[in-house]
Amino acid sequence: MFFSLGLPFHLARNPYYREAFSYATNTPNLSGYKPPSYNKLRTTLLTTERSHVENLLQPIRNLWNQKGVTIVSDRWSNPQGRPLINFMAITKSEPIFLKAVNCFGDIKDKDFISQQIKDAIMKVGSSNVCKAATKGAKKNNVTYDQCSWITQIADYANFIMRHSMRLSMYINFNSLKLLFVAPTRFSSTIVMLKRFGSLKEGLQKMVISPEWSTYKDDDVGKAKKVKETLLDDIWWDKFDYILSFVAPIYDVLRKTDTNMTCLYLVYEM
Structure with a gap:
């Protein structure tokens, strides 16, 4: 009882x-x-x-290694007003409650949240976990900060766009603007990647042009690194690989971002 x-x-x-x-x-x-x-x-x-x-x-639990697990977390407050974070292991069969973290007095930033998610993953078994989902504030968004590869692209874009001479070279070889990750915009990371991929040919022509080679500024080493990367076929293969599996997710999110009934669209897709 x-x-x-x-x-x-x-x-x-x-x-x-x-x-x-x-x-x-x-x-x-x-x-x-x-x-x-x-x-x-x-x-x-x-x-x-x-x-x-x-x-x-x-x-x-015996089905975890067959069907995979999603780690889900959600924040709430108990009747005494203490902030808590619940962690659940979600499968196709049944959800299982993992733990509740009393985070009173803790700074609930991306580092704290990611450590708690990591602990939950280790409890379930890393080989069983497919993904983790959490509802967090803007300060907990780790997409831009933690993905060094996407950060590298954004860094190169800044290097090109935020200097008048390099920007002039870019305009000569490209008709489209470079886009940046915007935390307040919907799926801006994927939009930025798709745009960067469509600029591949123009970017490569730019870095092999005489203007790029002869132009000297205060960061010659960075210009050389950008050139080597943009001409690296293996790097572009990795780019295409990442874009190949995030683009369909982006398409589904765009089609379902509506106030109308859209579940049938997901089934059809």
């Missing part, structure tokens, strides 16, 4: 609770029965109940 209904253990100390049980057990079949004590509920019986729940969950 305590565990299934979530009753507080201190109820076992309530005299009315004990009197009610004494009255209910005043029958030949239940004569002499005493309800579990407060200490037994929070020690021996709690351990037994946990083992029972773990046994019930084991068939679900």
